[in-house]
Amino acid sequence: MSTDTPKKSNALIWGIIFVIGAIMLVWSMTTSRTGQVWITPEQHAFTADADGKYSTTQTPVAGDIEWTTYNVVPDSELTQEVIDSGEASLSWSRTIGLWLSAIFTLFILSFLVGDNPAYKFAEAMVVGTSAGYVMVIGLWDVFVPNLLAKLFPVLVQSWTLPGMDASGGFQWLYIIPAILIIMLLFQLMPSGGWISRWPIAFFIGITAGYRMIGYVEADLVAQIKAGIVPLWITGEGGFEFWPTFNAILLTVATLSAMIYFFFSIEHKGLVGKTARVGIWFLMITFGASFGYTVMGRIALLAARLEFLFGDWLHFIPSS
Amino acid sequence: MLLAVSIPILAKTVFPEVISRQAKLVFDAIDDLPDGSRVLLSYDFDPASQGELLPMAQAFTRHCSIKGHKQYYMALWPLGSPMVDLSIDTIESEYPDLVYGEDYVKFDYKTGGEAVIRMITQDLRGMFELDSKGISLDDIPMTKNVKNIQDMDLIINVSAGDPGTKQWVQFAATPFGITTVSGCTGVQAPQMYPYIPEQLAGVLGAIKAAAEYEAAIDDAYPSIADNPKAQEAKRRMGPQLVAHSLMIVLILVGNWIFFMSRKRGQA
């Protein structure tokens, strides 16, 4: 964050990094096929036999259905003679795509220099595409198979889900979720806001119902059961010191941390001291989760840099 | 930090892994199952946490494929099904003898999060009438006589948040006693420890545990050790070490300056 550290030294650091970056780019362009994606075509052909059942065939005839799909040739197998033999060809759409994703990654990285238009553009784009993508998934994965297929089975079967059995017919019960969805969309209308409250109430009622069961069963009752440990553990060799110490410490820590969260007893005297011990154990818990969180974040950055160095600049064998 | 992470990547440094108890627990939970038992893998993460969780997901897939378990894939996050596709590509490329429909099957993403889990613990077909290729469940050999996931011998859940491991423990592991194993992000791992061992057989926390799990698979099945794709997490441990040491140095220096200024302030 380019806060008020002297502008000069900050710009200097970034200048150096850009120069190194440019050198790496040029060097990689010359030595290897930077950011190029090669593909090999794969033919699919189907002929219809007597009763219209299609099966794959190697010798396509005029009336058959044919199309070609493409498989990416991994960098390790991409040798010169594969290219010369003409079998592999450069796929422009995927190469442009790879370069675009590398450029977008650098756009977001530029946020370190400061909040600049490149970052805002990349961010606006990701907000748009991911929202659109999620809606497409919602349509094809849930709306069509779980709702439309129940209401208009024959139509859906002939259109996009040939595998389903369309014998069910029009199932009346599924009218209700369909109506609820339409009512939900009323919230977008400026006037009809209150209509959307019916499905929202249904939503919140169901969430309250199953969440209460889930939390009481798994987080309350089961945790108390897991908390019951004997404070005097005897292994085959008689009294065992370490497991007993661990059990006592576990119990003391759990009870004192719970006492810290008591609000109807004043934290004075004995209760005050136990609460103090409780807060210490909570601090150890937070320290542990701090360490784990940091570890996670760094792995994400490492993965992205692997993408930049591997898939794009081919410095390291891309996974 | 940028340099601290990129230099080890370029230098391709790899460190030996010491397998910790948690990684062992997870490894045993999968390895002790008789070959060909039914395993439900739910990938509840998205490309944002792919850096941390994909090596774990791939390691789970390889381990189950070696053991010949019947793998049922599903996803509770909208961007999760492409992650399942990556695992299926791994199976098709590295274990060609496994057949779709007999050894592994993929279900589509369904909205509803925890409500999907509650649904499939009682009635699988209520949620998934077809698999992702559009074939009805009754025509697929491995799902023909599976009524709900109580018939599963193990649930493996790779999760990056909500809905994730906590929901699988609350709505599948605790009420129905299905053994569950989880791989989750560093942010979540500490919150899953109280569930071990009664409700959760083991937890893999962040990339370090993924590297340990990969090491455990390499020791048990040496044939996998030379497959570069199976060393993904180990390769990512190099930058972890340098970055962690940098973090410690930064905290120490920061606090040292803080104490100096406070002492000068008081003196």
Added chain:
Amino acid sequence: MRIRNILAVVVAMSMTCFAAAQSPSPAPSLVPEPPTDLIVADTPDDAGNSVEVHWNLSESDVFNTLLSDTQEVNPQQIVATYTVERKVTDGNGNEVSDEDASWRKVSEIGAGESQWTDRSVNLGWSYDYRVCAVDNQGDKSTWCNASGSVTPVMQMFNMSKAWLAIWMLLFGAFIAYFINCARSGKKLWVRKIAGLEAIDEAVGRATEMGRPILFVAGIQDINEIQTLAGLTVLSRVAKTAAEYGAQIEVPTCRSLVMAAARETVEAAYLAAGAPDSYQPDRIHYLTDEQFAFVAGVTGYMVREEPAACIYMGGFYAESLILAETGNHIGAIQVAGTAMPSQLPFFVASCDYTLIGEEFFAASAYLSGDPLQIGSLKGQDYGKFLSVLVLIIGIFFATTISMTESDESDGFGAGALNYIQNNILGNEGFGSFGGGDTDIEGDDS
């Protein structure tokens, strides 16, 4: 009545198996020994759509523990799988397809397994089962029939979850009782929250230095509990700021939160008796997007350098950036959130942090709203009950392991067993004393 008919089935069934095994015709190829004691029972506590099938492993099954290690299992006979077959004996009125009416294979279980749940049965129909062992060469052992047929029955109440229902009623009763108390005007005492002095001190310092106060109510929407709690704390901060005459800045991440925040601050300034110094445009909406919002807020912090930064509400990964910038400009920072993953960052970088429920307790303490105080007290008593059960359980567990009483029927062991398996487990009421569980309950 239930126990008696189960025993009848067991006795009758073992007779037939015994009879079958009695005259093993020396089959030409080596046939594995059949499994024995096939018991079939309706799964308790279900909607009558599953049946539990249980048998003892056959003698030629390597996993069979009863095998004395001297008895060498002939390699040709080693059992690979068990095949379970089913026949519908009475379709309870509806017509039965002929395929179901005859023996039909329903499942194949690996060696070493002695239990299987058949979930494809219909309510009210009655079924006959038989199981046989199959070795690697595919030779089948003689059938072991369960003579009595079984009819899956729907139980009215899922007994295994009886105690869970009691727990929910108990916790629900605590909370409902205290909410009613609070609504009927009864004053419920809540201890002072240490974090609130830290807020007053921070506001005081800001007024001395004449610099504004920054308040961020989290990045969640108005329907989240943490945002509502954050707004309650905002009303207290705004009231103190109005009394001291300090300026308060509230950037928000959702337009609904902005509207609610304006109402809260205006009411607070009114209560403090300085309605004219209330400036609505200090409370403004930036953007919905997480990182753009935090970039805007840190930009403001660097320009205006507020003396006190207060973060109360639901935060995600951006908590780190806010706390770091606040620390950099030397402001007093007080934070409060119930997000377990963000608490470490706030605790490490802020002067004071309200942790989890302490944050909700502070908002209940401030608002005095009967709903919040009632549920707070209800939760307290729920916690008290949990601690009590925990201590009793640990007491029994320790006494048993200390006295090393191995006989499992002592009162202590029975009590512990009852607490762990019945009260906290899923075995329903079961029978107390002596830790014996009846036939249905599995001794988990």
Added chain:
Amino acid sequence: MKRTVPLVIAIVAGFVLLIANFIPFAEGWGLTAQEWFNILAVGAMVLGGGNLVKLHLMKVSGQRKGWGYSLVTIVCFFGTIIIGMSKMGVHPNTLYPDYAWSGYYLESGSGLWWIYQHMIVPLTSMMFAMLAFYVATAAFRAFRAKNTEATLLLVTAGIVLLGRTYAGVWLFDGWLPESMLWLRFDNLTVWIMEIPNTAGTRAITIGIALGVVATSLRILLGVDRSYLGQD
């Protein structure tokens, strides 16, 4: 009408689920209610998208600051939807070649796949990866051991950070006597995670669980009407 009916719906829906969990007879109703819930969740997704478009459209029409970026968001949103819903570039399913629309909408090589692979994956993962930088700058500037609690936290964080990498093992390799081996950072980390962390998290989990019971109960008893909005 505007408030009482939704209130009744919420209470009835909640209790149907509670009863379905305890009385097998009502299990069927619980399943149907949940199936509707999951279908309704798609509606909520469409609503989210709708709100996003409404927000950015207002920004563009009002020509407010940064409307150019809102335009980009809207164009990308509708572009993705059109490409996705029209299954552009998707070949039919190999099992049913005669059904044109039966292909997998995210088949590699299709339009939606291209958007996913080259726009969504790099951008979302890089946005999260940025946090690694903030953690570093914060470690230097923000994390001060001001009081005993913060010191305890930072010391534990240090041990866990080192313990979770090879450094923890390497630092203590040579000189640590066998009996003291548990003190080695990675064993210490495992101990920290299994005893103090489990206890602290268990207390917090029980606290949160009671909080959820309170909030859910207030909705089920109709006491808490905030979700109905003010009017």
